[in-house]
Amino acid sequence: MKEGAHQQRDSLAQTDCAICGGRQWVEHYRGPVRAGRFGTLAPAPGLVLRCRSCDAAYLVGQPVDYASDAYRKLVDGGGEAADFHRVHDAEQAEKLALLGTGSLRGRCVADIGCGAGALLDLVRAVGARTLAVEPMTAYHAAMRSGGHAVFPVVEAVPPEWHGQVDLATCFSVLEHIEDPLAFLQGIRRLLKPCGRLLLSTPNRDDWLLELLPEDYGQFFYRVVHRWYFTAGSLCQLGSRAGFAAVSPAFHHRFDLSNFLLWLRDRHPTGLGRLAASPVLDATFVATLAATGRSDYLHAWLEA
Numbered sequence: 001m002k003e004g005a006h007q008q009r010d011s012l013a014q015t016d017c018a019i020c021g022g023r024q025w026v027e028h029y030r031g032p033v034r035a036g037r038f039g040t041l042a043p044a045p046g047l048v049l050r051c052r053s054c055d056a057a058y059l060v061g062q063p064v065d066y067a068s069d070a071y072r073k074l075v076d077g078g079g080e081a082a083d084f085h086r087v088h089d090a091e092q093a094e095k096l097a098l099l100g101t102g103s104l105r106g107r108c109v110a111d112i113g114c115g116a117g118a119l120l121d122l123v124r125a126v127g128a129r130t131l132a133v134e135p136m137t138a139y140h141a142a143m144r145s146g147g148h149a150v151f152p153v154v155e156a157v158p159p160e161w162h163g164q165v166d167l168a169t170c171f172s173v174l175e176h177i178e179d180p181l182a183f184l185q186g187i188r189r190l191l192k193p194c195g196r197l198l199l200s201t202p203n204r205d206d207w208l209l210e211l212l213p214e215d216y217g218q219f220f221y222r223v224v225h226r227w228y229f230t231a232g233s234l235c236q237l238g239s240r241a242g243f244a245a246v247s248p249a250f251h252h253r254f255d256l257s258n259f260l261l262w263l264r265d266r267h268p269t270g271l272g273r274l275a276a277s278p279v280l281d282a283t284f285v286a287t288l289a290a291t292g293r294s295d296y297l298h299a300w301l302e303a
């Protein structure tokens, strides 16, 4: 290991795990990591360490400024609300399907790390009262004019909102957060006693990561993702944050063609490049979900 990597590892070894307080770290991955969208690697190799105690993995690096234009340009190609909607509006139907539309009217719904509020616009349309939490302040005026209460971070949500939220959502955000335990504790404070949180994050037990640790590793690990969770580490985190129950579920977003071509070509090819019967595809996706080897984790957390 080079001197710089030694120093990085040694300095972290002196650091308590932000999730469980453990101090024993093992080297989990060292190599190229993504800078942003696929195709651009960070200039320096990344070092991912895993906490022996809680099994969460951590990419050593500098914090990212999520209030900056630079981050949104990296992921959306621009920093305006319209850029966000162009990229993310199509993703919202799947989230709405997870929530269901039958129990939202008259409820208070918070989306934490909501971007420009694409999900909240839909939730508000079926009669919910909405709370938006998003560090990118350039989106705030547009969200306020859409009828949402808006705050930059969970800590800035005033006490009158504490204990008011029926349902909180937090999609693909947890992996970006430096202190996930404090973050989930903050979300839990917003929930009613019987409130629930639905969150999602990439699954570190993704089968391709086991089969192609180097080629898929440099696709999977990225500078903007600080933490990498398994279902077990996510359950530990939720429990330590004070949630009464954590129910993880697995969700695979890609088809058999994508998987086979990863194995052949060692890079992503998108969906539907090889012909497979719908039955075979459905069986493949259901098998990964049933065995916990999907690319994404969802979890319902009960306050």
Ligand SMILES: [Zn+2]
Binding pocket: 017, 018, 019, 020, 021, 022, 051, 052, 053, 054, 055, 056
């Ligand atoms: Zn830990």
